[in-house]
Amino acid sequence: MQPNIYYQEHGYVVLRNLIPAQLINQLLEFYAQQIVPSKQPFFRQSTNKYEPNQLNEYGHVKQSFLDIHDYQKYPKFSNLAKEIYCHESIQNALKQITGFDAFNLMQTMLFDKNTETQSHQDWWYLDSIPNGNLTAAWIALENIDERAGRFYVLPKSNHNPDFHSDDANLSHSQWLQRISQYTEKHKDEITAPALNQGDVLFWNSKTIHGALPTINPSFSRKSLTAHYIPSVYEFGNLFTTKNYITYKNYQGVNFYRNQPDYSLLNNFKFKLKTSVYDSPILLKLMRSIQKKISSR
Numbered sequence: 001m002q003p004n005i006y007y008q009e010h011g012y013v014v015l016r017n018l019i020p021a022q023l024i025n026q027l028l029e030f031y032a033q034q035i036v037p038s039k040q041p042f043f044r045q046s047t048n049k050y051e052p053n054q055l056n057e058y059g060h061v062k063q064s065f066l067d068i069h070d071y072q073k074y075p076k077f078s079n080l081a082k083e084i085y086c087h088e089s090i091q092n093a094l095k096q097i098t099g100f101d102a103f104n105l106m107q108t109m110l111f112d113k114n115t116e117t118q119s120h121q122d123w124w125y126l127d128s129i130p131n132g133n134l135t136a137a138w139i140a141l142e143n144i145d146e147r148a149g150r151f152y153v154l155p156k157s158n159h160n161p162d163f164h165s166d167d168a169n170l171s172h173s174q175w176l177q178r179i180s181q182y183t184e185k186h187k188d189e190i191t192a193p194a195l196n197q198g199d200v201l202f203w204n205s206k207t208i209h210g211a212l213p214t215i216n217p218s219f220s221r222k223s224l225t226a227h228y229i230p231s232v233y234e235f236g237n238l239f240t241t242k243n244y245i246t247y248k249n250y251q252g253v254n255f256y257r258n259q260p261d262y263s264l265l266n267n268f269k270f271k272l273k274t275s276v277y278d279s280p281i282l283l284k285l286m287r288s289i290q291k292k293i294s295s296r
């Protein structure tokens with residue numbers, strides 16, 4: 001089956017050997033030299049906080065890293081990450097599977113140890129406007145051992161009814177609970193493909209995905225993720241359009257960074273945001289204030 005037909009039908013597709021090993025090994029070298037020993041707090045997708053690295057007994061960083069493509073303090077590392085994220089093989093694959101011509105890079109992550117990501121869909125957090133056209137990529141930086149706890153998708157879950165549309169005041173945690181229950185009910189359908197260094201799994205913003213539990217913590221699952229929207233569309237999520245954002249450009253690819261480097265002010269701003277995150281009413285209010293400030 002053609003990758004685009006498979007992707008539209010199943011909500012994901014795996015393309016093998018897409019990223020050159022040499023590029024990946026260079027990134028891993030910089031990661032080991034500059035990022036792992038760093039004492040600075042990085043923003044974590046897994047804990048939703050700025051925190052310094054915490055290593056497990058095998059030397060793998062426990063928390064994931066968010067928006068590694070634009071670290072101000074580590075430009076060489078971030079440029080290498082952008083080489084991968086903006087690589088023509090990824091851009092061509094995105095074209096092939098979605099039919100769009102060009103893509104903006106909106107968010108990135110790096111995982112060292114598995115963080116056992118809870119089952120979710122991306123469009124609650126980030127998506128294209130109109131919704132449903134964001135494509136994410138899971139890039140294996142090493143051969144991922146099953147015992148590390150693999151990334152999984154729930155095939156065809158991109159065709160699901162929306163889990164929130166019947167209740168405008170559904171909180172984030174209630175929504176996550178609905179998705180967890182759905183995933184549990186369909187657990188036999190979960191697929192967690194074996195991925196080797198350079199393989200990439202692409203999935204859609206409506207596809208349910210997460211990570212299986214770690215079986216043996218001595219295995220890392222070094223990987224990158226990236227989220228792209230077609231350049232013709234605006235950026236946002238299920239609730240808002242962020243038409244005020246400005247892009248930077250790397251070798252012809254527009255990119256954006258949502259979560260800035262650590263500073264006392266950025267830490268304070270984020271704490272404020274998380275304090276209202278589970279209240280749809282306060283969150284709506286905060287988003288409209290943010291929009292007003294940004295559009296001035």
Ligand SMILES: O=C(O)CCC(=O)C(=O)O
Nearest residue numbers: 109111117151210211225
């Ligand atoms: O690799 C993982 O554990 C989860 C990645 C993910 O959910 C994402 O990048 O949206």
